[in-house]
Amino acid sequence: xxxxxxxxxxxxxxxxxxxxxxxxxxxxxxxxxxxxxxxxxxxxxxxxxxxxxxxxxxxxxxxxxxxxxxxxxxxxxxxxxxxxxxxxxxxxxxxxxxxxxxxxxxxxxxxxxxxxxxxxxxxxxxxxxxxxxxxxxxxxxxxxxxxxxxxxxxxxxxxxxxxxxxxxxxxxxxxxxxxxxxxxxxxxxxxxxxxxxxxxxxxxxxxxxxxxxxxxxxxxxxxxxxxxxx
Amino acid sequence: xxxxxxxxxxxxxxxxxxxxxxxxxxxxxxxxxxxxxxxxxxxxxxxxxxxxxxxxxxxxxxxxxxxxxxxxxxxxxxxxxxxxxxxxxxxxxxxxxxxxxxxxxxxxxxxxxxxxxxxxxxxxxxxxxxxxxxxxxxxxxxxxxxxxxxxxxxxxxxxxxxxxxxxxxxxxxxx
Numbered sequence: 001x002x003x004x005x006x007x008x009x010x011x012x013x014x015x016x017x018x019x020x021x022x023x024x025x026x027x028x029x030x031x032x033x034x035x036x037x038x039x040x041x042x043x044x045x046x047x048x049x050x051x052x053x054x055x056x057x058x059x060x061x062x063x064x065x066x067x068x069x070x071x072x073x074x075x076x077x078x079x080x081x082x083x084x085x086x087x088x089x090x091x092x093x094x095x096x097x098x099x100x101x102x103x104x105x106x107x108x109x110x111x112x113x114x115x116x117x118x119x120x121x122x123x124x125x126x127x128x129x130x131x132x133x134x135x136x137x138x139x140x141x142x143x144x145x146x147x148x149x150x151x152x153x154x155x156x157x158x159x160x161x162x163x164x165x166x167x168x169x170x171x172x173x174x175x176x177x178x179x180x181x182x183x184x185x186x187x188x189x190x191x192x193x194x195x196x197x198x199x200x201x202x203x204x205x206x207x208x209x210x211x212x213x214x215x216x217x218x219x220x221x222x223x224x225x226x227x228x229x230x
Numbered sequence: 231x232x233x234x235x236x237x238x239x240x241x242x243x244x245x246x247x248x249x250x251x252x253x254x255x256x257x258x259x260x261x262x263x264x265x266x267x268x269x270x271x272x273x274x275x276x277x278x279x280x281x282x283x284x285x286x287x288x289x290x291x292x293x294x295x296x297x298x299x300x301x302x303x304x305x306x307x308x309x310x311x312x313x314x315x316x317x318x319x320x321x322x323x324x325x326x327x328x329x330x331x332x333x334x335x336x337x338x339x340x341x342x343x344x345x346x347x348x349x350x351x352x353x354x355x356x357x358x359x360x361x362x363x364x365x366x367x368x369x370x371x372x373x374x375x376x377x378x379x380x381x382x383x384x385x386x387x388x389x390x391x392x393x394x395x396x397x398x399x400x401x402x403x404x405x
Contacts, residue, residue, distance in 0.1 A: 092358045100358045142355050144362045149325045151309075153302040156325045158353055158362050203355040204365070215357075216274070 041122055045074035048185065050227035055086065057224075064090035064208045070225070072114075077121040080114040080128065088136070088210025099144055106138030108211030110171065124179030130189070132171035136210045139164055142203065163201035167209050170194055171221070183229035191221040275360035278390050282320040283347070283368075286384070286395035291316045292404045293338040293377075299331060306333070318395065323388060325364045326351050334378060339404055341377030348372075349388070365389045368396060377402055 052068040059065025068086030075081070089105035114130035144158040175189030195217055200206045206215050213219045297310040297319070309332070310319050324330050328351075334343040350367040366388040371381045379400040388396060 095358050098358060098361050100355075100362060102358050142353075142362075147325075147362065149302075151301070151307065151322050152299070152324045152327065154324065154327065158325075160353055160355065203353050205356055207355075207357050 039122075041076060043076050045077055046229055048072045048074060048227045048229045050185075050187075050225040052084075052086070052223045052225045054188075054222055054224040055088075059089070063092040064088070064214075066108075066211060068211075068223070070227075072227070074229070077126075078116045080116070080130075082110075082112055082114060082130070082132075084110040084132070086211055088138075088208070088212075090208035092207070094145075099146065101141070101143045101145070102207050103141040104138050104206070104208060104210065106136055106210045108134060108136035108138075110134040110211065112171070114173075114175070124185075126177040126187075128175055128177065128189075130173045130175070132173065132191075134169045134171065134193075134211055135167070136212070137164070137166040138206075138210050140201070140206050160201075160203050163203060163206075165198070165200050165206045165209075167198040167212060168196040169212055170196060175223075177227070185227040185229070186225070187227065188222065188224045191223070192218065193221050194218040275356055276390060278392070279356075279360070279363070280392065281354075281363050281365065281388060281390060282322050282392060283388055283396040284318060284320050284392055284394070285397045285399050286318045287316055288398055288400045289317075291336075291401050293336040293401070295319075296335045296337075297321065298333045298335070300333075320392065323347065323349060323351075323364075323366050334373075336377045336401075339377055339402065341402075343374045343376050343378045345371065345373045345378070345381065354389075371397065375402075 048071075050070045050072065052066070052070070055066035055068050057065070059067075066086045066088035068084060070082055070084040072080050072082040085107065086109075087105065087107050090102055092100070092102040094101060110132040112130055112132035114126075114128040116126040116128050118125070118127050139162045140160070141162065142158075142160040147156040147158045148154070149156055171191045171193045173189045173191040175187055177185050177187035179185055193212055195212075198206075198209075198215075200215075209215050213221055292315065295310060295313050295316050296308065298306040298308050301307050309321055313319065321332060328348060330347045330349070332345045332347070334345060335341070348369040348371070350369060351364045352366070354363050354365045368383050368386045368388060371383060373381055379402050381400070382398045383396065384398055385394055385396045
């Protein structure tokens with residue numbers, strides 16, 4: 001008997017493998033390093049604000065996504081404490097197969113830090129690894145109009161309104177940030193998200209969790225952002 | 231001087247190449263990730279998604295057992311059809327009615343019993359990709375006593391777990 005991995009696990013493995021390959025390639029070319037670069041550059045190098053475009057794209061193409069902005073502190077071009085704030089929403093209307101409506105909209109935040117692992121820290125381009133802690137508290141509305149009891153044939157009012165849920169999670173990420181022109185940067189990050197704890201209300205599980213994605217013990221995520229140094 | 235200028239040019243070219251490489255790499259990886267995430271999704275519905283009550287017969291019922299219930303339109307529907315030598319069986323629960331009524335009919339000992347199961351219903355949700363269902367909490371069970379001696383609740387929570395019985399049913403003795 002063979003055991004088939006779910007497609008999400010296969011994709012996770014593929015994406016992590018790709019990230020490792022990219023990291024190793026960059027390591028060979030750009031000489032990645034965690035060492036503190038001792039030079040005359042001051043510790044505080046300013047702030048950067050960024051907007052995530054991946055969440056907007058996801059929202060435009062599918063039934064869920066998020067609007068997200070971040071404030072990042074630049075310490076010596078090497079350490080980047082960061083706060084990410086966003087509003088995640090899902091509007092899944094009348095699923096074609098199950099007929100389920102699922103609505104949620106709530107803010108979330110993540111805090112953490114990135115470390116620039118390039119050997120030459122001050123070029124404006126960065127290769128970074130980072131960690132995040134995230135939290136969200138959200139209400140969900142779930143309904144299934146027209147549901148009929150399969151045995152007794154009575155009409156059933158399946159309606160969950162304003163069920164309160166919350167989740168704590170962590171993230172590890174790898175990303176690139178490239179200086180495009182002047183203070184303008186673009187970058188991306190691939191993220192492995194893992195759940196610390198969650199409350200799903202009376203109905204057992206929720207589906208989309210703002211800032212985290214589709215509910216599971218762990219998921220892959222990504223961001224693609226545009227940032228401006230201020 | 232000429233040598234220093236050449237080194238500076240070379241260094242500047244390297245930085246430019248590195249920046250260009252990073253940009254290209256960024257674009258490629260973001261495109262790949264976007265394709266992966268938007269093109270693929272997994273559906274993780276539970277394989278065992280049946281919600282029912284499990285009745286454990288005390289011993290073996292040496293009789294033929296038929297169980298029916300009455301639907302919304304007033305007609306009877308058969309839930310267990312002429313089963314012999316029964317040791318256990320499963321019965322569904324309604325999604326939202328507070329009390330379900332079952333009719334137990336045996337033939338060897340001609341008897342028709344009515345069983346009332348009182349319960350609380352909780353809507354259960356897995357994912358938008360999976361169908362919806364209800365879990366239940368058993369509150370009480372009553373019955374008539376023609377062919378049934380007694381029914382005991384063993385487990386209150388009715389969900390996907392069918393491994394343990396919810397009721398033990400004692401039928402009156404058959405020869």
